[in-house]
Amino acid sequence: MDYSLVLRNGHVIDPSQSINRVTDVAVLDGRIADIGDALAPGLVERDIADKYVCPGLIDLHGHWWEGSSWGIDPDICLNHGVTTAIDAGTTGFINFPVFRKTQVSAATVRVLAFVNISGIGIPTTLVGELEDIRFARPLETGMVIEANRDICIGVKIREGTMTGRHGIEAMDKALEAANSTSLPLMVHITKGADTRQILRKLRPGDIVTHCFQGRGDGILSEREHHLLPEVTAARKNGIVFDVGHGAGAFSWETARRAFEYSFYPDTISTDLHRFSVERFAFDLPSTMSKFLHLGMPLADVILKSTWAPAQALGRGEELGTLKKGAPADIFVFDLEEGSFPLEDTHLRTESASRRIKPFLTIKDGISVEPGSYQVRLRELYECDHDLFRFIEQTANPS
Ligand SMILES: [Zn+2]
Secondary structure (H helix, E strand, O other), X not given: OOEEEEEEEEEEEEHHHOEEEEEEEEEEOOEEEEEEOOOOOEEEEEEOOOOEEEEOEEEEEEOOOOOOOOOOOHHHHHHHOEEEEEEXXXXXXXXXXXXXXXXXXXXXXXXXXXXXXXXXXXOOOOOOOOOOHHHEXXXXXXXXXXXXXXXXXXXXXXXXXXXXXOHHHHHHHHHHHHHHHOOOEEEEEOOOOOXXXXXXXXXXXXXXXXXXXXXXXXXXXXXXXXXXXXXXXXXXXXXXXXXXXOOOOOOHHHHHHHHHOOOOOOEOOOOEOOOOOOOOOOOHHHHHHHHHHOOOOHHHHHHOOOHHHHHHOOOOOOOOOOOOOOEOOEEEEEEEEEEEEEEOOOOOEEEEEEEEEEEEEEEOXXXXXXXXXXXXXXXXXXXXXXXXHHHHHOOOOO
Protein backbone atom coordinates (compact mmCIF):
# COMPACT_ATOMS: atom_id res chain seq x y z
CA MET A 1 0.00 0.00 0.00
CA ASP A 2 1.28 3.44 -0.92
CA TYR A 3 -0.76 5.34 1.66
CA SER A 4 -2.28 4.84 5.11
CA LEU A 5 -5.55 6.54 4.09
CA VAL A 6 -7.12 7.70 0.85
CA LEU A 7 -10.24 9.90 0.74
CA ARG A 8 -11.85 9.29 -2.65
CA ASN A 9 -14.07 11.51 -4.79
CA GLY A 10 -14.68 14.31 -2.29
CA HIS A 11 -15.12 17.90 -3.42
CA VAL A 12 -11.78 19.32 -2.26
CA ILE A 13 -11.60 23.02 -1.43
CA ASP A 14 -8.10 24.16 -0.49
CA PRO A 15 -7.78 27.93 -0.96
CA SER A 16 -4.03 27.76 -0.18
CA GLN A 17 -3.52 25.97 -3.51
CA SER A 18 -6.57 27.30 -5.40
CA ILE A 19 -8.06 23.79 -5.51
CA ASN A 20 -11.84 23.58 -5.84
CA ARG A 21 -12.84 20.32 -7.55
CA VAL A 22 -13.66 16.65 -7.04
CA THR A 23 -10.48 14.62 -6.48
CA ASP A 24 -8.65 12.31 -4.02
CA VAL A 25 -6.52 13.09 -0.96
CA ALA A 26 -3.90 10.65 0.36
CA VAL A 27 -2.30 10.50 3.82
CA LEU A 28 0.90 8.78 4.93
CA ASP A 29 2.73 8.95 8.28
CA GLY A 30 0.37 11.64 9.56
CA ARG A 31 1.07 13.98 6.66
CA ILE A 32 -0.59 14.89 3.37
CA ALA A 33 1.05 12.59 0.82
CA ASP A 34 -0.75 13.61 -2.37
CA ILE A 35 -3.80 15.23 -3.96
CA GLY A 36 -4.94 14.14 -7.41
CA ASP A 37 -7.18 11.89 -9.47
CA ALA A 38 -7.14 8.08 -9.23
CA LEU A 39 -4.42 7.90 -6.54
CA ALA A 40 -2.84 4.53 -5.67
CA PRO A 41 -4.58 2.40 -3.03
CA GLY A 42 -4.37 3.10 0.71
CA LEU A 43 -4.59 0.80 3.71
CA VAL A 44 -7.86 2.52 4.55
CA GLU A 45 -10.08 3.69 1.69
CA ARG A 46 -13.03 6.04 2.21
CA ASP A 47 -15.37 6.94 -0.60
CA ILE A 48 -16.72 10.40 0.26
CA ALA A 49 -18.55 11.27 -2.95
CA ASP A 50 -21.05 14.15 -2.37
CA LYS A 51 -19.03 15.43 0.59
CA TYR A 52 -16.65 18.35 0.85
CA VAL A 53 -13.04 18.18 2.00
CA CYS A 54 -10.94 21.09 3.24
CA PRO A 55 -7.92 21.64 5.47
CA GLY A 56 -8.53 21.10 9.19
CA LEU A 57 -10.16 24.24 10.55
CA ILE A 58 -8.27 26.78 12.64
CA ASP A 59 -10.32 28.54 15.29
CA LEU A 60 -8.43 31.76 15.90
CA HIS A 61 -10.32 32.70 19.06
CA GLY A 62 -11.42 30.44 21.91
CA HIS A 63 -10.85 29.91 25.65
CA TRP A 64 -9.25 26.61 26.50
CA TRP A 65 -8.06 26.83 30.07
CA GLU A 66 -10.46 25.18 32.50
CA GLY A 67 -8.79 26.98 35.42
CA SER A 68 -10.79 30.03 34.27
CA SER A 69 -14.58 30.47 34.58
CA TRP A 70 -14.54 30.95 30.81
CA GLY A 71 -12.50 27.92 29.78
CA ILE A 72 -13.63 24.63 28.26
CA ASP A 73 -11.81 21.48 27.18
CA PRO A 74 -10.27 22.19 23.75
CA ASP A 75 -10.75 18.62 22.53
CA ILE A 76 -14.41 19.50 21.96
CA CYS A 77 -13.07 21.10 18.74
CA LEU A 78 -12.26 17.74 17.17
CA ASN A 79 -15.99 16.97 16.97
CA HIS A 80 -16.39 19.93 14.62
CA GLY A 81 -13.50 19.82 12.18
CA VAL A 82 -11.20 22.13 14.15
CA THR A 83 -7.67 20.71 14.37
CA THR A 84 -5.94 23.85 15.63
CA ALA A 85 -7.52 25.76 18.51
CA ILE A 86 -6.11 29.12 19.48
CA ASP A 87 -6.43 30.26 23.06
CA ALA A 88 -7.12 34.00 23.04
CA GLY A 89 -5.32 35.03 26.20
CA THR A 90 -7.19 33.06 28.87
CA THR A 91 -3.90 33.01 30.77
CA GLY A 92 -1.15 35.51 31.46
CA PHE A 93 2.41 35.05 32.66
CA ILE A 94 1.26 33.84 36.11
CA ASN A 95 -0.93 30.95 34.99
CA PHE A 96 0.39 30.20 31.49
CA PRO A 97 2.86 27.52 32.71
CA VAL A 98 0.12 25.51 34.44
CA PHE A 99 -2.15 25.98 31.40
CA ARG A 100 0.58 24.50 29.25
CA LYS A 101 1.27 21.63 31.64
CA THR A 102 -2.31 20.62 32.41
CA GLN A 103 -4.25 21.53 29.31
CA VAL A 104 -2.17 22.18 26.18
CA SER A 105 0.03 19.11 26.68
CA ALA A 106 -2.92 16.87 27.51
CA ALA A 107 -4.99 17.91 24.49
CA THR A 108 -5.27 15.92 21.27
CA VAL A 109 -6.21 19.01 19.29
CA ARG A 110 -3.28 21.34 18.53
CA VAL A 111 -3.44 24.29 20.94
CA LEU A 112 -1.55 27.54 20.36
CA ALA A 113 -1.96 30.60 22.54
CA PHE A 114 -1.95 34.34 22.81
CA VAL A 115 -0.63 35.37 26.22
CA ASN A 116 -2.68 37.99 28.02
CA ILE A 117 -0.89 41.21 28.95
CA SER A 118 -2.72 40.87 32.27
CA GLY A 119 -0.62 38.51 34.38
CA ILE A 120 -3.75 36.73 35.64
CA GLY A 121 -5.24 36.23 32.15
CA ILE A 122 -9.04 36.21 32.15
CA PRO A 123 -9.91 34.23 35.29
CA THR A 124 -13.49 35.29 35.96
CA THR A 125 -16.59 37.15 34.83
CA LEU A 126 -16.74 39.01 38.13
CA VAL A 127 -13.92 41.55 37.82
CA GLY A 128 -12.10 42.84 34.75
CA GLU A 129 -8.53 41.59 34.42
CA LEU A 130 -7.15 45.09 33.82
CA GLU A 131 -9.37 47.17 36.07
CA ASP A 132 -6.18 47.42 38.10
CA ILE A 133 -3.41 48.49 35.71
CA ARG A 134 -0.76 46.84 37.90
CA PHE A 135 -1.74 43.52 36.32
CA ALA A 136 -0.43 44.72 32.91
CA ARG A 137 3.12 43.30 32.74
CA PRO A 138 5.04 43.69 29.45
CA LEU A 139 8.36 42.40 30.80
CA GLU A 140 7.01 39.21 32.37
CA THR A 141 4.67 38.59 29.41
CA GLY A 142 7.65 38.76 27.05
CA MET A 143 9.60 36.36 29.26
CA VAL A 144 6.88 33.70 29.31
CA ILE A 145 6.49 34.01 25.52
CA GLU A 146 10.26 33.57 24.99
CA ALA A 147 10.22 30.46 27.17
CA ASN A 148 7.29 28.98 25.19
CA ARG A 149 7.96 30.16 21.64
CA ASP A 150 6.73 26.88 20.14
CA ILE A 151 3.12 27.50 21.18
CA CYS A 152 2.88 31.24 21.96
CA ILE A 153 1.76 33.16 18.91
CA GLY A 154 1.08 36.64 20.23
CA VAL A 155 -0.12 38.96 22.98
CA LYS A 156 -3.78 39.51 23.90
CA ILE A 157 -5.64 42.40 25.44
CA ARG A 158 -9.35 42.94 26.03
CA GLU A 159 -10.39 46.58 25.65
CA GLY A 160 -13.66 47.75 27.20
CA THR A 161 -15.04 47.79 30.72
CA MET A 162 -12.37 45.24 31.70
CA THR A 163 -9.65 47.87 31.21
CA GLY A 164 -11.41 50.41 33.44
CA ARG A 165 -10.34 53.96 32.66
CA HIS A 166 -6.83 53.14 31.45
CA GLY A 167 -7.54 51.32 28.21
CA ILE A 168 -4.90 53.15 26.20
CA GLU A 169 -2.23 52.87 28.89
CA ALA A 170 -2.86 49.11 29.02
CA MET A 171 -2.85 48.97 25.22
CA ASP A 172 0.59 50.60 25.16
CA LYS A 173 1.90 47.99 27.57
CA ALA A 174 0.46 45.19 25.39
CA LEU A 175 2.14 46.73 22.33
CA GLU A 176 5.39 46.88 24.26
CA ALA A 177 5.24 43.11 24.88
CA ALA A 178 4.24 42.43 21.26
CA ASN A 179 7.10 44.59 19.97
CA SER A 180 9.68 43.02 22.24
CA THR A 181 8.71 39.52 21.03
CA SER A 182 8.05 40.54 17.37
CA LEU A 183 4.60 38.91 17.54
CA PRO A 184 1.07 40.11 16.72
CA LEU A 185 -1.21 41.74 19.26
CA MET A 186 -4.82 40.57 19.34
CA VAL A 187 -7.17 43.28 20.61
CA HIS A 188 -10.73 42.58 21.70
CA ILE A 189 -12.97 45.63 21.23
CA THR A 190 -16.18 45.88 23.24
CA LYS A 191 -18.31 48.64 24.75
CA GLY A 192 -16.05 51.08 26.53
CA ALA A 193 -13.08 50.62 24.18
CA ASP A 194 -11.53 53.71 22.57
CA THR A 195 -11.70 51.90 19.25
CA ARG A 196 -10.59 54.78 17.00
CA GLN A 197 -7.48 55.41 19.06
CA ILE A 198 -6.78 51.66 19.30
CA LEU A 199 -6.99 51.23 15.53
CA ARG A 200 -4.56 54.09 14.98
CA LYS A 201 -2.02 52.37 17.24
CA LEU A 202 -2.12 48.92 15.64
CA ARG A 203 0.71 47.60 13.45
CA PRO A 204 0.43 45.48 10.26
CA GLY A 205 -0.37 41.89 11.27
CA ASP A 206 -2.11 42.86 14.51
CA ILE A 207 -5.59 41.40 14.95
CA VAL A 208 -8.87 43.07 15.95
CA THR A 209 -11.38 40.55 17.29
CA HIS A 210 -15.17 40.96 17.73
CA CYS A 211 -15.29 43.00 14.51
CA PHE A 212 -19.07 42.51 14.09
CA GLN A 213 -20.13 43.18 17.69
CA GLY A 214 -23.13 45.46 17.90
CA ARG A 215 -23.00 46.79 21.46
CA GLY A 216 -21.17 50.03 20.80
CA ASP A 217 -17.57 51.19 20.33
CA GLY A 218 -17.20 48.80 17.39
CA ILE A 219 -16.30 49.36 13.74
CA LEU A 220 -19.34 51.56 12.94
CA SER A 221 -19.97 55.17 13.94
CA GLU A 222 -22.43 55.52 16.81
CA ARG A 223 -25.26 57.48 15.22
CA GLU A 224 -25.20 56.95 11.48
CA HIS A 225 -23.55 53.56 11.48
CA HIS A 226 -20.91 54.46 8.91
CA LEU A 227 -17.81 52.32 8.70
CA LEU A 228 -15.20 54.26 10.68
CA PRO A 229 -12.45 55.80 8.52
CA GLU A 230 -9.94 54.31 10.99
CA VAL A 231 -11.26 50.84 10.09
CA THR A 232 -10.71 51.42 6.37
CA ALA A 233 -7.21 52.79 7.08
CA ALA A 234 -6.36 49.85 9.37
CA ARG A 235 -7.41 47.31 6.76
CA LYS A 236 -5.26 49.08 4.18
CA ASN A 237 -2.40 48.93 6.66
CA GLY A 238 -2.65 45.12 7.03
CA ILE A 239 -4.59 44.84 10.28
CA VAL A 240 -6.53 41.55 10.47
CA PHE A 241 -10.25 41.73 11.38
CA ASP A 242 -11.52 38.61 13.15
CA VAL A 243 -15.11 37.60 13.98
CA GLY A 244 -14.80 36.23 17.56
CA HIS A 245 -18.54 35.44 17.77
CA GLY A 246 -18.82 34.57 21.48
CA ALA A 247 -21.92 35.19 23.58
CA GLY A 248 -22.06 38.93 22.99
CA ALA A 249 -20.12 39.83 19.87
CA PHE A 250 -21.99 38.93 16.71
CA SER A 251 -24.78 41.10 15.32
CA TRP A 252 -26.52 40.33 12.02
CA GLU A 253 -27.17 44.03 11.69
CA THR A 254 -23.53 45.08 12.16
CA ALA A 255 -22.27 42.40 9.77
CA ARG A 256 -24.79 43.36 7.08
CA ARG A 257 -23.99 47.04 7.47
CA ALA A 258 -20.25 46.30 7.16
CA PHE A 259 -20.91 44.15 4.08
CA GLU A 260 -22.58 47.19 2.48
CA TYR A 261 -19.14 48.77 2.64
CA SER A 262 -17.61 45.58 1.16
CA PHE A 263 -16.05 45.04 4.57
CA TYR A 264 -15.81 41.26 5.10
CA PRO A 265 -14.00 39.45 7.91
CA ASP A 266 -10.40 38.36 7.37
CA THR A 267 -10.84 35.39 9.71
CA ILE A 268 -13.91 33.58 11.08
CA SER A 269 -13.67 32.37 14.69
CA THR A 270 -16.03 31.29 17.45
CA ASP A 271 -14.75 32.86 20.69
CA LEU A 272 -15.94 29.58 22.15
CA HIS A 273 -16.10 29.51 25.95
CA ARG A 274 -18.36 28.28 28.77
CA PHE A 275 -20.97 30.92 27.99
CA SER A 276 -21.07 30.63 24.18
CA VAL A 277 -20.78 26.87 23.70
CA GLU A 278 -24.37 25.92 24.56
CA ARG A 279 -26.00 28.93 22.93
CA PHE A 280 -25.00 31.54 20.30
CA ALA A 281 -21.69 30.22 18.90
CA PHE A 282 -21.82 26.41 19.46
CA ASP A 283 -18.89 25.54 17.18
CA LEU A 284 -16.94 26.84 14.18
CA PRO A 285 -19.06 25.20 11.43
CA SER A 286 -22.14 26.94 12.93
CA THR A 287 -20.33 30.28 12.86
CA MET A 288 -19.13 29.63 9.30
CA SER A 289 -22.71 28.80 8.29
CA LYS A 290 -23.76 32.29 9.40
CA PHE A 291 -21.37 33.78 6.86
CA LEU A 292 -22.72 31.49 4.14
CA HIS A 293 -26.16 32.78 5.09
CA LEU A 294 -24.88 36.36 4.77
CA GLY A 295 -23.90 35.58 1.19
CA MET A 296 -20.20 34.78 1.34
CA PRO A 297 -19.14 32.01 -1.10
CA LEU A 298 -18.26 28.64 0.46
CA ALA A 299 -14.63 28.77 -0.74
CA ASP A 300 -14.25 32.18 0.88
CA VAL A 301 -15.73 30.99 4.17
CA ILE A 302 -13.26 28.09 4.13
CA LEU A 303 -10.32 30.38 3.31
CA LYS A 304 -11.19 32.49 6.35
CA SER A 305 -11.32 29.45 8.64
CA THR A 306 -8.18 27.72 7.36
CA TRP A 307 -5.39 29.42 5.48
CA ALA A 308 -6.21 33.02 6.44
CA PRO A 309 -5.90 32.34 10.20
CA ALA A 310 -2.78 30.22 9.53
CA GLN A 311 -1.20 33.19 7.78
CA ALA A 312 -2.27 35.51 10.60
CA LEU A 313 -0.34 33.19 12.93
CA GLY A 314 2.68 33.05 10.62
CA ARG A 315 2.06 29.30 10.11
CA GLY A 316 0.74 29.34 6.53
CA GLU A 317 3.34 26.84 5.33
CA GLU A 318 2.23 24.03 7.65
CA LEU A 319 -1.32 24.77 8.87
CA GLY A 320 -4.61 25.49 7.10
CA THR A 321 -3.38 23.81 3.93
CA LEU A 322 -3.46 20.42 2.18
CA LYS A 323 -0.04 20.95 0.62
CA LYS A 324 2.09 17.81 0.33
CA GLY A 325 4.11 17.34 3.51
CA ALA A 326 1.79 19.41 5.72
CA PRO A 327 0.28 17.71 8.81
CA ALA A 328 -2.70 15.60 7.68
CA ASP A 329 -5.31 17.87 9.30
CA ILE A 330 -8.48 17.49 7.26
CA PHE A 331 -12.17 18.36 7.64
CA VAL A 332 -14.83 16.41 5.74
CA PHE A 333 -18.35 17.85 5.81
CA ASP A 334 -21.78 17.88 4.26
CA LEU A 335 -23.44 21.03 3.00
CA GLU A 336 -26.91 20.32 4.32
CA GLU A 337 -29.96 21.95 2.78
CA GLY A 338 -33.11 22.74 4.73
CA SER A 339 -34.22 25.35 7.23
CA PHE A 340 -31.83 26.06 10.10
CA PRO A 341 -32.35 28.68 12.83
CA LEU A 342 -29.22 30.73 13.48
CA GLU A 343 -29.22 33.20 16.38
CA ASP A 344 -26.95 36.21 16.80
CA THR A 345 -25.98 37.55 20.22
CA HIS A 346 -28.79 40.12 20.08
CA LEU A 347 -31.36 37.31 20.32
CA ARG A 348 -32.30 37.66 16.66
CA THR A 349 -32.84 34.38 14.86
CA GLU A 350 -32.69 34.01 11.11
CA SER A 351 -33.47 30.94 9.07
CA ALA A 352 -30.62 29.72 6.89
CA SER A 353 -31.13 27.39 3.95
CA ARG A 354 -27.72 25.72 4.19
CA ARG A 355 -25.38 24.66 6.95
CA ILE A 356 -21.99 23.00 7.26
CA LYS A 357 -22.41 19.66 9.01
CA PRO A 358 -19.27 17.83 10.22
CA PHE A 359 -18.76 14.32 8.87
CA LEU A 360 -15.16 13.54 9.82
CA THR A 361 -12.17 15.29 11.40
CA ILE A 362 -8.65 14.05 10.70
CA LYS A 363 -5.86 15.34 12.95
CA ASP A 364 -2.26 14.34 12.12
CA GLY A 365 -3.71 11.47 10.06
CA ILE A 366 -5.94 10.12 12.87
CA SER A 367 -9.69 10.02 12.10
CA VAL A 368 -12.20 11.38 14.61
CA GLU A 369 -15.95 10.89 14.09
CA PRO A 370 -18.22 13.75 15.28
CA GLY A 371 -19.24 13.23 18.91
CA SER A 372 -16.21 11.08 19.75
CA TYR A 373 -15.02 13.56 22.35
CA GLN A 374 -17.52 13.60 25.18
CA VAL A 375 -16.47 16.86 26.78
CA ARG A 376 -17.88 17.56 30.22
CA LEU A 377 -18.80 21.20 30.72
CA ARG A 378 -18.53 22.49 34.28
CA GLU A 379 -21.65 23.27 36.30
CA LEU A 380 -22.82 26.89 36.23
CA TYR A 381 -22.91 28.91 39.46
CA GLU A 382 -25.43 31.57 40.33
CA CYS A 383 -22.99 34.34 39.35
CA ASP A 384 -22.53 32.72 35.92
CA HIS A 385 -26.23 33.29 35.21
CA ASP A 386 -25.66 37.00 35.84
CA LEU A 387 -23.65 37.04 32.61
CA PHE A 388 -26.52 35.49 30.62
CA ARG A 389 -28.94 37.98 32.21
CA PHE A 390 -26.61 40.83 31.24
CA ILE A 391 -26.48 39.61 27.63
CA GLU A 392 -30.27 39.45 27.47
CA GLN A 393 -30.75 42.84 29.11
CA THR A 394 -28.30 44.59 26.77
CA ALA A 395 -29.34 42.80 23.57
CA ASN A 396 -31.80 45.58 22.57
CA PRO A 397 -33.98 43.49 20.28
CA SER A 398 -36.30 45.75 18.31
ZN1 LIG B 1 -12.66 35.79 23.84
